[in-house]
Amino acid sequence: MILEAANPTTQADLEREFNPWLAAEARFNEAAARLGLDDGMRKVLRTPGMEITVNIPVQLDDGRLEVFTGYRVQHSLARGPAKGGIRFAPDVTLDEVRALASWMTWKCAVVNIPFGGGKGGVICDPMVLSQNELERITRRYTAELIDVIGPERDVPAPDINTNEQTMAWIMDTYSMHKRTTVTAVVTGKPLNLGGSRGRPEATGRGCLFVTLQALRKFHMEPAQTRVVVQGFGNVGGKASILMQKTGMKIIAVIEWDGAIYNPHGIDVAALEQHRKSTGSITGFPGSEPIDRQEALYLDCDVLLPAAKENVIHSGNAHKVKAKILCEGANGPTTAAADRILEERGVFVMPDILANAGGVTVSYFEWVQDRQGYFWNEQLVNGRLEEIMVNSFKDVVKYAEQHGVNNRTAAYMLALDRVAFAIKLRGIYA
DSSP, rough: OOOSSOOOOOHHHHHHHHHHHHHHHHHHHHHHHTTTTHHHHHHHHOOEEEEEEEEEEOOTSSSSSHHHHHHEEEEEOOOSSSEEEEEEETTTTTTHHHHHHHHHHHHHHHHTOOOOEEEEEOOGGGSOOOOOHHHHHHHHHHTTTTTBBBBBTTEEOOOOOOOOOHHHHHHHHHHHHHHSSSSSGSSSGGGGGTOTTTTHHHHHHHHHHHHHHHHHHHTTOEEEEEEEEOSEEEEEEHHHHHHTTTTTTEEEETTTEEEEEEEOOOOOHHHHHHHHHHSSTOOOTTOOOOOOHHHHHHSEEEEOOOOSSSSSSTTTGGGOOSSEOOOSSSSBBOOOHHHHHHHHEEEEEEEHHHTTHHHHHHHHHHHHHHHHHOOOOHHHHHHHHHHHHHHHHHHHHHHHHHHHOOHHHHHHHHHHHHHHHHHHHHOOO
16 A cells, blocks of 8 residues: 655554554553553453464465465453454454454444454465365364364454355364354354355445434435445445445445546446456446545545555545545554544544444344344344444444544443453453
């Protein structure tokens, strides 16, 4: 990522700003200070309970042996089993996984579901690996973690470059070791293996619900709402379709290979078909190309960053013209950018609130697997809406009561809930 520096900045400063663990720590420290937490409780809340590094030998299709490195971090089990995805990417780091695990702790606490935070990752490039090679990596990674995951302890889910097939391999590997089918060991599974209806759209649908609440707060009508979406994958793509159905206009879509713009609105369903047939959003009829960075700075009502971390930073936050920022991705805004957005009056719905629809329906899936009784999609979506609306109101109320922005309020609410659980349980010695 190229930082458009607003002020002269050293490379070390940039590295610190883009380090996800340091960003999570900065936000944690501010919330903890405002809550008046003592040093001991801060140490307990800040420190991951377990960090595991595994080295995975895998035979590739051409007969060569390769060793891949994987991580699993369990940040907190205070409120329930660890919950969090597994990503396959060449740039996975322990700092990234550690930060994402802590965010999962706070996210689950914000929406008040009985999970702690976990996260996993394997350093590999899925673009150059075959399906068989990915299966071998997944199964060996699962086998290495067999004693630390499970329905009562740590429940993985899909993340970047993993999907329901990956979860099926994990569930099968775990079940073979346990000698019984254990569907509740992962979520985000295929429907026929204990998956939940409504799960693929859950994160995007959660973004829709909190956006509608923000529009109501500012007396804005969906039909007059212009949205820019960065990332047209599972989150951004699903959210775009759902938002368009309410009357919102998706005026720009940004992807890794280009961006398109139409001030009168893009037909998102047609765009999805265009990408399926061409492999790209570019060249979509009825739209014009626009620079990917400039699209982020369009005059709009809602900006939905739904791709990766650090998209909005100290070098470009002053250019954001959106009234509402709905963080569909994890960590799309750096801690240094928060202050700039607040000064500009941008209403931020932080990631640990806005994209919690996915983990909420994952919770529903886990419940259904353990019950052996499955809900229809209407029930799933209705319960998701109830949780997202209530959580939005909790965060906004907390922000108003304490005179802080929404992100700080969300962190304060989450830390308060986790700290309360720890105090009730006590420290085992």
